[in-house]
Amino acid sequence: MEQESLFAAGSQQNSPLANRVRPQSLTEFSGQQHLLGPGKILRDLIDHDQLSSLIFWGPPGVGKTTLARIIANQTKSHFVTFSAVTSGIKDIRKIMEAAEMNREIGERTIVFVDEIHRFNKAQQDAFLPFVERGSIILIGATTENPSFEINSALLSRCKVFVLKELQVSDIVELLHKALKNPHAFPDLTVSINDEALQLLAEFANGDARVALNTLEMAVLNAEHHDKKVTINAAALSQLINTKSLRYDKHGEEHYNIISALHKSMRNSDVDAAIYWLTRMLTGGEDPLYIARRLVRFASEDIGLADTRALSLAVTVFQACQFLGMPECNVHLTEAVIYLALAPKSNAVYTATEAVKPDVKKTGNEPVPLQIRNAVTGLMKDLGYGADYQYAHNNQEKLTTMKTMPPDLEGHQYYVPTEQGNEKRFKQRLAYLQQWHRNHDQKS
Numbered sequence: 048m049e050q051e052s053l054f055a056a057g058s059q060q061n062s063p064l065a066n067r068v069r070p071q072s073l074t075e076f077s078g079q080q081h082l083l084g085p086g087k088i089l090r091d092l093i094d095h096d097q098l099s100s101l102i103f104w105g106p107p108g109v110g111k112t113t114l115a116r117i118i119a120n121q122t123k124s125h126f127v128t129f130s131a132v133t134s135g136i137k138d139i140r141k142i143m144e145a146a147e148m149n150r151e152i153g154e155r156t157i158v159f160v161d162e163i164h165r166f167n168k169a170q171q172d173a174f175l176p177f178v179e180r181g182s183i184i185l186i187g188a189t190t191e192n193p194s195f196e197i198n199s200a201l202l203s204r205c206k207v208f209v210l211k212e213l214q215v216s217d218i219v220e221l222l223h224k225a226l227k228n229p230h231a232f233p234d235l236t237v238s239i240n241d242e243a244l245q246l247l248a249e250f251a252n253g254d255a256r257v258a259l260n261t262l263e264m265a266v267l268n269a270e271h272h273d274k275k276v277t278i279n280a281a282a283l284s285q286l287i288n289t290k291s292l293r294y295d296k297h298g299e300e301h302y303n304i305i306s307a308l309h310k311s312m313r314n315s316d317v318d319a320a321i322y323w324l325t326r327m328l329t330g331g332e333d334p335l336y337i338a339r340r341l342v343r344f345a346s347e348d349i350g351l352a353d354t355r356a357l358s359l360a361v362t363v364f365q366a367c368q369f370l371g372m373p374e375c376n377v378h379l380t381e382a383v384i385y386l387a388l389a390p391k392s393n394a395v396y397t398a399t400e401a402v403k404p405d406v407k408k409t410g411n412e413p414v415p416l417q418i419r420n421a422v423t424g425l426m427k428d429l430g431y432g433a434d435y436q437y438a439h440n441n442q443e444k445l446t447t448m449k450t451m452p453p454d455l456e457g458h459q460y461y462v463p464t465e466q467g468n469e470k471r472f473k474q475r476l477a478y479l480q481q482w483h484r485n486h487d488q489k490s
Contacts, residue, residue: 063259064260065259065260067228068230069116070110070117071117071120073121076113076114076117077110077224078213079109079114079210079211081211089208093122096121098118098184099206100183100204101184101185101187101205101206101207102163102186102187102189102193102197102207103115103187103188103189103208104209104210105209106212108213108253108257108258109211109255110210111210112159112161115186116159118186119159122155124157124184126156127142127146127158127159128159129158129159136170136173139173143174143177143182147177147182150181150182155184156183156184157186158183158184160186160188163188164190164193164196164197172200175201178204179204187205212252212253212254213254213255215249218247218258223244234274236275236276238275239277239278239279240278240279243278246280246287247265247283262278265286266278268286269282304323304326308320308340311323311387312344312386312387313344315387315388315391317384317388320384328372328379334367334371334375334379335364335368338367338379339364341364341382341386342357342360342361344360344386347395348386348391348392349390349391349392350393350394350396350469352390352468352469353390353467359382359385360382360386363375363378363379367379389467390467390469392467392469394469395461397461398460398461398462402460405458409452416429416430416431416432417432417449418432435448445482445483445486447483463476
């Protein structure tokens with residue numbers, strides 16, 4: 048919990064560069080033009096001082112905290128920050144009481160909660176009465192989907208604004224502004240060419256903090272000549288070998304990327320499937336989780352169109368158990384390529400869904416007596432197994448015996464396609480249906 052001067056961060060020369068050059072107004076802010084451009088809703092709310100409680104949802108380093116500070120500055124409000132990692136309910140109530148007193152004397156309080164998704168239900172609920180009374184304007188920042196992480200009662204009282212990953216051009220602009228800021232490197236003259244700025248912006252992967260931290264590291268590690276520093280692409284190369292991938296194994300991005308993998312394979316886009324697989328593995332995903340999803344995919348989206356798909360997926364799952372990462376990445380890639388290129392049919396999946404309403408509607412339909420097993424004398428006396436026809440006794444291995452509950456006779460759940468091997472199953476099913484039409488009426 049922290050109450051602070053809005054300009055304190057910018058004047059602390061020992062703080063990280065990202066804090067020293069933090070924008071103090073919307074004109075200094077880079078990116079998020081879909082929210083802050085002329086005539087856009089958030090810009091209008093700020094300019095007309097008509098703010099209500101907000102949730103800023105977006106990836107790291109896109110300006111959530113900075114924007115909250117600018118709002119407090121521009122609307123002349125008392126600004127209090129909370130960290131969901133370190134603050135508890137006692138801290139919340141203490142600040143809420145102070146905010147209530149401020150409201151009574153006409154002073155507005157903005158409470159900024161970083162990583163609000165880390166607050167538990169009780170902590171989030173503690174804000175509710177104060178948000179409802181207007182004692183505070185709550186601004187929460189989260190990298191996680193608010194639909195999953197924020198209590199519905201609190202979420203319903205807040206406007207959600209989605210902040211997008213910064214474009215390369217946004218970060219180049221931001222770096223230019225930072226280098227002109229007198230608080231950036233007050234004792235140095237820093238020269239950096241356009242090629243190096245572009246390289247740095249691309250490396251940042253949409254994260255302004257990464258860009259500024261890397262710039263600061265480059266300046267500190269460069270040779271200083273008469274308080275002058277020159278940064279070029281070559282000087283940056285040792286600092287930016289690998290982009291950091293944004294991937295949370297337990298967050299929304301986890302579900303987004305596994306969905307992308309699944310749908311790429313379903314669409315038979317083999318290259319996209321390989322890309323999303325590698326994104327997951329590079330981000331540290333459990334290879335067995337991916338392998339289990341491939342086993343599911345083999346039946347849900349391929350099924351009997353390629354009867355080899357399921358066995359291959361299971362074999363790859365076993366290989367991942369034996370080897371683990373990094374060795375099993377090639378096995379997963381092999382499976383993804385095979386499944387993406389295999390003929391597709393969702394007939395098996397559709398059959399599992401089509402039968403569910405009948406099971407739910409009919410409840411406990413009795414098993415027809417002819418296919419019950421008479422394991423005791425009493426059961427035999429009651430007719431269990433009577434009129435049973437043993438298919439192997441007939442040349443075609445078919446009988447006219449009914450095996451479906453009478454009320455459900457004629458219901459068809461499996462409807463094969465003509466994709467791949469499933470064409471054979473369709474032909475076989477058509478033959479069986481014709482055989483029964485020819486023989487059942489005669490029995």
